[in-house]
Amino acid sequence: MFITPSSNRLHIGIFGRRNLGKSSLINAITSQDMAIVSDVPGTTTDPVYKAMEILPIGPCMLIDTAGIDDSGELGERRVGATRKVLRKTDVAILLFGSETGVGGFEMEMIDLFRDAGIPFIPCVTKSDIEDTRGVEEQIVSLGLLPIKVSSVTLDGIEQLKFRIIEVSPPGWSPVPLVKDLLAPGDKVVLVCPIDGAMPQGRLILPQVQVLREVLDADSSAVVVKDSGLTKALTDLRRSPELVITDSQVFEDVAKMVPEEVPLTSFSIIFARHKGNLDLFVAGVEAVKGLRDGDEILIAEACTHHVQPEDIGRSKIPTWLREYTAKDLTFDIVSGGDFPADPGKYKLVVMCGGCMVTRREIQHRVGLCVSKSVPITNYGVLTAFMMGILGRVLEPFEENYDKSRKV
Numbered sequence: 001m002f003i004t005p006s007s008n009r010l011h012i013g014i015f016g017r018r019n020l021g022k023s024s025l026i027n028a029i030t031s032q033d034m035a036i037v038s039d040v041p042g043t044t045t046d047p048v049y050k051a052m053e054i055l056p057i058g059p060c061m062l063i064d065t066a067g068i069d070d071s072g073e074l075g076e077r078r079v080g081a082t083r084k085v086l087r088k089t090d091v092a093i094l095l096f097g098s099e100t101g102v103g104g105f106e107m108e109m110i111d112l113f114r115d116a117g118i119p120f121i122p123c124v125t126k127s128d129i130e131d132t133r134g135v136e137e138q139i140v141s142l143g144l145l146p147i148k149v150s151s152v153t154l155d156g157i158e159q160l161k162f163r164i165i166e167v168s169p170p171g172w173s174p175v176p177l178v179k180d181l182l183a184p185g186d187k188v189v190l191v192c193p194i195d196g197a198m199p200q201g202r203l204i205l206p207q208v209q210v211l212r213e214v215l216d217a218d219s220s221a222v223v224v225k226d227s228g229l230t231k232a233l234t235d236l237r238r239s240p241e242l243v244i245t246d247s248q249v250f251e252d253v254a255k256m257v258p259e260e261v262p263l264t265s266f267s268i269i270f271a272r273h274k275g276n277l278d279l280f281v282a283g284v285e286a287v288k289g290l291r292d293g294d295e296i297l298i299a300e301a302c303t304h305h306v307q308p309e310d311i312g313r314s315k316i317p318t319w320l321r322e323y324t325a326k327d328l329t330f331d332i333v334s335g336g337d338f339p340a341d342p343g344k345y346k347l348v349v350m351c352g353g354c355m356v357t358r359r360e361i362q363h364r365v366g367l368c369v370s371k372s373v374p375i376t377n378y379g380v381l382t383a384f385m386m387g388i389l390g391r392v393l394e395p396f397e398e399n400y401d402k403s404r405k406v
């Protein structure tokens, strides 16, 4: 549905001796049958790049490096080939086998990862058919924490995905905020309500970050309160290419902004930026199946100054009860209090997550995905209940013409 260019994908390199099951592991991670799988050593000889969406990690590029340990590519040639792949690798997975253990090849790879500053995950394969205790002990003796996986039973695969998120470079993000939506000379209107939850004397981080990207795109921005929006739109000599609003005033803003002017919210932009927009749009469908007594989790990612009309604590529970006409129960967590097992919830609603890293968001998303709990966020849910979800996603659709002038 949404296009992620290759440069915006987390590049995960998979390294290891031949016949340790690199290709099978890729299939297990992606739940797909895309990589070449064969019991014959060395079936793939050049690195193979596969772009895919892996939940809960997001858009990734998996690099199957089969062949790098090929007996014909010893010494400098092997190091050269590996270095080439490492230049593109954000996170490395190094496979270990029970028979081959920690040998010269593995130590050489660890040195290369360390030299290049690339986070890596030691991964022991074939745990379903081999006794892996010896190699695990060897890895631990190096001060590393191994993950034991089976590509057949899928044991350890979810744990491996979580580890990938944990070790990903801080701040790594699959897509920009708005830069890719704008052309030089475009005008963007940012609607920033100033209520009691706003810090004294300044804008909040997501507003500042979006402003910065608007400037990076050689576009310009008009920043207004919701009360000043209609006048600002009237004063502009031509309609803006995009209006971005705080989602708590979505309904009023959607009425003020002419239908033909693209509209979205800060929280939707951040969901896309952090790689979860597709998941949140799918998750919001769960609202249609809510029943009396269902439990909903509202998850605020930071501890902020709570106002009486707080969007998460007050508005969303009220709107959801009205929309569904069901007697729903809400739990609210903030900061690091996200439950390790969210399995009892019928829906999890995340805040915009503006103050936390992608890694922290992905950790929470991962817990929900592993328990098959639908997850969405304030902006997507609010737009859905107000019947404007299609409209506010339009700027991100594949066929959206970013050069359009209205």
Ligand code: SF4
Pocket: 300, 301, 302, 303, 304, 351, 352, 353, 354, 355, 356
């Ligand atoms: S991280 Fe979440 S709770 Fe904190 S200010 Fe941003 S949207 Fe609000």
